[in-house]
Amino acid sequence: MITSFHPPARTLMGPGPSDVSPRVLAAMARPTIGHLDPAFIEMMDQIKQMLKTLFNTNNELTIPVSAPGSAGMEACFVNLVEPGDKVIVCQNGVFGGRMKENVQRFGGEAIMVQDAWGTPVDPEKVRAAFQAHPDAKILAFVHAETSTGVRSDAQQLCAIAKEFGALTIVDAVTSLGGIEVDVDGWGIDAIYSGTQKCLSCPPGISPVSFSAQAVARVKARTTAVPSWFLDKNLVMGYWGGSGKRAYHHTAPINSLYALHEALVMVNEEGIENVWARHEKHHAALRAGLEAMGITFLVDEASRLPQLNSVRIPDGVDDAAVRTALLQNYNLEIGAGLGDLAGKVWRIGLMGAACNQRNVMLCLDALENTLQGMNAPINLGMAAQAALATYR
Numbered sequence: 494m495i496t497s498f499h500p501p502a503r504t505l506m507g508p509g510p511s512d513v514s515p516r517v518l519a520a521m522a523r524p525t526i527g528h529l530d531p532a533f534i535e536m537m538d539q540i541k542q543m544l545k546t547l548f549n550t551n552n553e554l555t556i557p558v559s560a561p562g563s564a565g566m567e568a569c570f571v572n573l574v575e576p577g578d579k580v581i582v583c584q585n586g587v588f589g590g591r592m593k594e595n596v597q598r599f600g601g602e603a604i605m606v607q608d609a610w611g612t613p614v615d616p617e618k619v620r621a622a623f624q625a626h627p628d629a630k631i632l633a634f635v636h637a638e639t640s641t642g643v644r645s646d647a648q649q650l651c652a653i654a655k656e657f658g659a660l661t662i663v664d665a666v667t668s669l670g671g672i673e674v675d676v677d678g679w680g681i682d683a684i685y686s687g688t689q690k691c692l693s694c695p696p697g698i699s700p701v702s703f704s705a706q707a708v709a710r711v712k713a714r715t716t717a718v719p720s721w722f723l724d725k726n727l728v729m730g731y732w733g734g735s736g737k738r739a740y741h742h743t744a745p746i747n748s749l750y751a752l753h754e755a756l757v758m759v760n761e762e763g764i765e766n767v768w769a770r771h772e773k774h775h776a777a778l779r780a781g782l783e784a785m786g787i788t789f790l791v792d793e794a795s796r797l798p799q800l801n802s803v804r805i806p807d808g809v810d811d812a813a814v815r816t817a818l819l820q821n822y823n824l825e826i827g828a829g830l831g832d833l834a835g836k837v838w839r840i841g842l843m844g845a846a847c848n849q850r851n852v853m854l855c856l857d858a859l860e861n862t863l864q865g866m867n868a869p870i871n872l873g874m875a876a877q878a879a880l881a882t883y884r
């Protein structure tokens with residue numbers, strides 16, 4: 494007979510989902526109420542308000558899409574791209590490739606700006622693309638490339654788009670709640686994130702925000718938005734500011750309790766402190782790994798603290814190590830993707846998973862596991878090196 498499912502107690506230090514805080518899990522287990530219940534609507538308004546603070550924006554259209562980060566991405570592209578539109582898409586990892594797919598599926602023309610995996614988007618290439626295609630309507634790029642651990646300079650890229658009169662679509666799935674995201678300051682027009690990376694919620698919700706200019710672009714469309722579910726004109730009847738809510742779809746009530754609690758926790762800690770915590774534990778993890786002789790894929794200047802891509806030592810069996818970590822330490826780290834498969838591990842320090850206990854566990858587990866496989870690493874140095882950064 495099939496019985497209740499009880500997941501093993503894992504520590505999630507991969508590219509997401511990350512550890513969910515017990516407070517968030519407890520919030521999720523509270524009783525479900527109606528999605529048009531006045532108490533629920535009040536909570537929706539609080540979520541919108543807290544998301545505006547987190548994105549640092551006054552955008553009225555700042556809401557959680559009822560589906561994972563990929564749906565937030567699709568919401569941006571399906572609303573803003575019309576057939577024939579030229580969109581400059583930057584690709585320096587997996588997720589830029591998905592942006593290209595989105596543009597093409599909605600009838601747009603994707604002008605690709607390619608950079609090597611492990612390096613940031615090159616602003617000069619973006620400028621050159623606009624010079625070659627001054628009629629491009631949108632610039633799309635990934636702020637924090639989870640497939641490689643690279644941070645691109647969102648502020649600079651948005652400034653270039655503005656020079657050429659283009660809107661911007663920014664993937665902030667891994668950046669939001671881990672490093673600074675400044676929607677109004679940087680002039681971002683459409684941005685999407687996810688709950689299961691640095692916000693430490695379960696997966697399934699995608700916070701998005703559209704600027705007034707982006708909303709105007711959606712309203713000025715000459716063709717209908719080709720998705721009913723993600724059409725912002727319709728969704729706003731449900732999430733809109735007037736207080737009156739029309740049924741559009743049934744919100745994932747308990748998942749929104751989780752998001753609400755996670756946002757309350759960010760507010761309690763203070764967003765600057767949240768960013769500083771990511772930097773602090775990244776510095777400790779880095780010191781430990783480097784003491785072991787393990788090196789980073791990404792140059793220091795563009796490294797993400799929340800996603801550490803490190804080279805797998807020579808002769809080490811990638812999958813065997815990850816399996817041993819899971820079996821012996823209940824610890825999940827991420828594999829490399831695409832060309833980086835078998836070459837790097839991706840060690841996440843996201844949200845609630847970004848703490849000293851996890852850093853020390855990861856270093857200890859990795860050292861013991863690699864030692865057992867006779868890998869070429871320095872033994873007995875990692876923990877001290879990490880602890881030194883905390884003193």
Ligand SMILES: *Cc1c(COP(=O)(O)O)cnc(C)c1O
Nearest residue numbers: 561562563588637639666667687
């Ligand atoms: C995880 C991720 C996504 C996709 O989010 P899902 O919630 O898995 O759909 C998109 N972009 C980036 C950069 C991501 O890390």
